[in-house]
Amino acid sequence: MEWLLANGWVLWLVLFLGLAAVETLTLDLFFIMLSVGALAALVATFAGAGLVLQIIVFAAVSLLMILLVRPIALQHLKKGPADQLNNIDRLVGASALALEPVTAHSGTVKIGGDTWTARSSTGTALPAGTRLSVARIDGATAVVEPAFDPPAFPVAKA
Numbered sequence: 001m002e003w004l005l006a007n008g009w010v011l012w013l014v015l016f017l018g019l020a021a022v023e024t025l026t027l028d029l030f031f032i033m034l035s036v037g038a039l040a041a042l043v044a045t046f047a048g049a050g051l052v053l054q055i056i057v058f059a060a061v062s063l064l065m066i067l068l069v070r071p072i073a074l075q076h077l078k079k080g081p082a083d084q085l086n087n088i089d090r091l092v093g094a095s096a097l098a099l100e101p102v103t104a105h106s107g108t109v110k111i112g113g114d115t116w117t118a119r120s121s122t123g124t125a126l127p128a129g130t131r132l133s134v135a136r137i138d139g140a141t142a143v144v145e146p147a148f149d150p151p152a153f154p155v156a157k158a
Contacts, residue, residue, distance in 0.1 A: 008051060012042035012058075029070050029077075037062030088137045096132040096144055101125055109142055116142040 019035035041058035049057065096109040096118070104123040109116050109132060120126055121135040121143045132144040 008054065009042055009045040012038050012045055012054070016042060029073050030066065033065035033070055034062045036065050091134050091137055091142065094134045095147055096134055096142065098126055098128050098130045098132055098144075100128050102130075102132070102144060107144075109144055111142060116140070118142045118144050121145045 016035050016038040019031045019038060023029070023031035023035060037058045037060075040061040041054045044054050044057040091111060094111055096111045096116075098118075099108045099110055099115065101107060102109060102118050102120050103125045104120050107118040107120070107126070109118040111134060117140060118132075119141055122145060126132060126144070126146065131147040133147040134142050135145045136143045
């Protein structure tokens with residue numbers, strides 16, 4: 001026990017590395033905040049702080065990190081550029097082609113080379129061969145609506 005009190009930095013280093021390792025498994029930015037608190041306690045140890053002060057530094061820094069830094073970090077992780085959207089988010093607004101009639105309950109469409117089960121967002125039947133747009137994704141079903149085709153304007157001949 002005396003060795004541990006004399007070499008408390010080892011405890012904080014192990015705690016820092018252990019919490020960082022747990023964060024790599026959970027990826028929710030909670031354990032990394034605790035890990036930063038352990039790192040602060042490690043620094044306090046090297047500065048000559050006693051065990052009680054080290055624990056207070058660990059608790060205070062961890063709490064501040066969880067309350068102040070984590071929400072901001074989560075916001076930045078959740079909002080990203082459009083090219084970093086997941087596959088389902090990329091499909092919303094994509095064009096689709098009805099392979100068979102799409103009704104309020106069933107149908108099949110082709111989206112970007114993949115065949116999806118589909119249903120109509122408006123409840124109206126959409127015939128096969130219709131150009132559609134993906135309104136949203138419900139599980140493994142694409143909810144589609146008729147695609148807006150801008151009217152073709154006649155080209156003036158010079």
